[in-house]
Amino acid sequence: MDLNQIKIDYTNKINKTENSADLELIRIELLGRNGKINKLFSEIKTAENPKEYGANLNLLKNDLENLIKSKNFAPVTRNLKLVTHNSQFSLPKIGHLHPITITERQLNEVFAKLGFSIYNSPEIVTSEYNFKRLNVPENHPAMDMQDTLYIQEPNYLLRTQTSTIESYLLQNESKNLPIRAAFPGSVYRNEKVNRSNHFVFHQYQAVVVDKGITMKDLIGTMDLMFKTLYGPKVIVRYRCKYYPEVEPGVGPDMQCFNCQGTGCTLCKYAGWIEMGGAGMIHPKVLTMAGIDPTIYSGFAFGMGLDRWTMVQKNITDIRTLMGGNLAYKPNEL
Ligand SMILES: [Zn+2]
Incomplete structure (x- = not known):
């Protein structure tokens, strides 16, 4: 083979290429594994002067390799055009907040306006915070496994009331007084599930601890809460x-907003609807949290949200609230 002729031919070819794709084709043809140069190397043994032939072939290979490298093309780019559709995407408006979430948020708003912080704590708690620190007497039936869902008896359980959050709050903030906090929470009891009972339900609690807090502050705060939620004409009594x-x-x-106190099926002819429990925090509870009850006093109140939501939305089976099919339209909420 005339190596000089090969050099001339390929030098011309390489010089004429105008893009990197064509150059790559020449490189493969010449220097690839099955390319021309390798083919020539395999013919060394048959050459008249193998040594000289080999040396010349190496020179040819290096020259052409360097020539290819010297051609510095920009990478091939395809002229891609971004295809866009003029479509507008939006989520279908078929969902809505859970009615209990709506009530919780309404209450959060009321208490935030009153200067309360919204507080939370874990749902798995120790029995100390769920019972002892709330002044629940030892051997109280509530501590029984029949009533409480234990994670690991006797120490770890699912909180049975939002007052448990209060135990943590009082201890954590005992050096940070005054306390003004509100908190919604899921609570758990060892109940058989049927249309009027469930093992998970929802409560809302508010706690205030400061100097000189009295029953008057408790009643005033609750009155304001009920009036904000249910209008200025709401009538509340305390037993x-x-x-x-x-x-x-x-x-x-x-x-009862339905019968104005005369009695109906909604209030079971009592004329009144029970809204929860409240009171002045027991001095023992304050002491256990490290708060001096001779200087500070406080109130706490909690209300169940499930029954109230059921009454509001005319839901007759509590399981509906925990299911995936809340059978009313969003605009009813
Ligand atoms: Zn009624």
Whole structure:
């Protein structure tokens, strides 16, 4: 083979190329594994002067390689045109907030306006915070496995009331007084699930601790809450009740909005709807949290959201609230 002729031919070819794709084709043809140069190397043995032939072939290979490298083309770019469709995407408006979430947010808004912080804490708690620190007497039936869902008896359980959040709050903030906090929360009881009972339900609680807090502050705050939520004409009465974590304890009842107190199926002919439990925080509870009850006092109140939401939305089976099929239209909420 005339190596000089090969050099001339390929030098011309390489010089004439105008893009990197063509140059790559020449490089493969010449220097690829099955290319011309390798083919010539395989013929060394048959050459008249293998040594000289080999040396010349190496020179040819290097020259052409360098020539190819010297051609510095920009990478091949395809003239791609971005195809866009003039479509507007939006999510279908078929979802809505859970009615309990709506009530929780309404309450958060009321309490935020009153200067309360919205607080939260874990759902798995120790029995100390769920019972002892709330002044629940030892061997109280509530501590029984029949009533409480234990994760690991006797120490770890699913909180049975939002007052448990209060235990953590009082301890964590005992050096940060005054406290003004509100918190929604899911709570758990070992209940058989049927149309009127469920093992998970929802409560809302508010706590205030400061110097000189009295029952008057409690009643005033609750009145304001009910009026904000249910209008200025709402009538609320307070009855004495016993809860271990408060002293004295009260239970607010709201006059039935459906019958204005005359009695109907909604209020089971009582004329009143029970709205939860409240009271002045027991001095023992304050002491256990490291707060001096001779200097500070406070109130706490909690209300169940499930039954109230059921009454509001005319839901007759509590399981509906925990299911995936809340059978009413968004505009009813
Ligand atoms: Zn009624």
